Amino acid sequence: MSQQPPVRSTGSPPPRPDASMSLLTNVMDHALDDGYAEATARRAAEGGGLPRTLRAKLGLAAGLVLAAAVVTVGAAQTQISAPVVAKEREELIDRIKAETTAVERLEEDIEKLRGEVGERQRAALQEHGGERGGLVALLSGATDVTGPGIKLVIDDAKGAAEGGGGPREGGGFSDTGRVRDRDMQRVVNGLWQSGAEAVAINGQRLTALSAIRAAGDAILVDNRPLVPPYTVLAVGDGKRLSTRFQDSADGRYLHALEENFGIRSGISAQDRVNLPAAPSLIVRTAQPRTSGAGTGDGQGTADTGKGTS
Template identity: 30%
Template sequence: MAEPDRLLGGYDPNAGRSAHAAQRPTLIPVPSLLRALLSEHLDPGYAAAAERRGGAPESGRARAFGWVWQALAATLVAAVFAAAVAQARSVEPGVRTAQQLLVRSVRSTEGSTSKLAKQRSVLSTQVDDVQRHALADDAEGQRLLSRLDALSLAAASTAIIGPGLTVTITDPGASPNLSDVSKQRVNGNRQIILDRDLQLVVNSLWASGAEAISVDGARIGPNVTIRQAGGAILVDNNPTSSPYTILAIGPPHAMRDVFDNSPGLQRLRLLEISYGVGVTVNVSDGLSLPAGSVREVKFAKQIGP
């Protein structure tokens, strides 16, 4: 350091050092993160814990104690599984008996429902005969009968026979999973025909001039729906499956000409090309359509004139 600087009170960093050491550059140690990552492979805390654990080897008694606990745990797990299996086997006969009772109850209820439906049909026919005999004597009664026939046809409450079209739709294969509609028409699922396809076909047949329509024996009327429930299609709440047979009574040739250019048949032809759906449209004579379900109407509103 220069003498004037020293006199002014400055500090000489080389004070007390030899001439050789005074000229040596001072190295300030700076920690290097990269060097630490490459050289120190274990955190100091983990290294200390490992050293402590390695410094005191486990005794034979401690190892034996650990084996005993492991054996007890394995025995407990085995006992739980054995108890579960025993309980399942003990309740299996009761479950099977309950299932059989439920099946018999369902079949009995179905039989009773069929008998009541037949009895209702017979009584409805008798009421209709009495009504016609009472109204057929004068002109006013005959006009009322004509009006009732037209309303019954529109309400699908009477059976009908006549010529028309038979549309048969065959699904290329049943779906392996009937629980999720969102998986339809994707790879790995074979169910192609959905409720909206049948709805479009039925609406196209109405627009083509059909006077009465049935889908797999269920008459389509004002209170009948075609909807999807999982992978099954319900027509008037009755499950139906492929092949789907749609009968439409009306002027067959005129209906065929209009239906050939309808959105419903165009959709079916597209599904036929894309997915292999079977579609046949035939002109038929003497089609027989049953009467539809008659339900009580609690509220109605006229639309249009």
């Protein structure tokens, strides 16, 4: 078997290993543009970038002096105005503190006057209410109430702050396992319908004119925010009231919230519960008395129908 002699190339030399990277090679070999190189060489031939004539040198010096003067004047003005700005700031802070103190005093006066008005309204209701005075005072929330009843505690689902609980159907929002204002409305109305004589949530007495609303995730009762867990106290026959509420549509609604969304609740009969009076007594209509005391004619009246919206 004959051996072939090695083949010798007679054409062009073999290609460079980096022939496929000609663009990168060109960039590395010509890092500086030719125009920049020519400008640099021309400037070096003319003696550099500094002015050569006396007039040019004087102009450059004048420009530098002017720039230094502007900077110096600005710094001086800043130092001069700094105490003035600090003084104005302190005066503004003092004014804010004074106005805040004045507002707090006015709020305290308002609360004091509201308390006085409420006490006088309650006294007038008891004095001129006649035989129905006690009942009207009870239903309108004008007086505190003590007696047997139930205690219902409702709380958000575990992990509600992290967004658990799943969507609530028909709510128009994604539920986070929180108790909503509409849930408290149904619970309170269910207690009224089950025979409760007086109801309070977290120490906030409810009347026929009370409103349960929402502000973000917070529940408001008469514009006062409540914090979970929500403790609902109701005066009435404890065992009977508890049974009737749990068998009602609103009681089953609360049970469905617990089963489907993890909202926690517990109800128990109590031998004695204490409910405070409502913060203020609202009288919608009033008429002058036309007969003797104790008849109940023409007494100031308030809407005492049960129901919370």
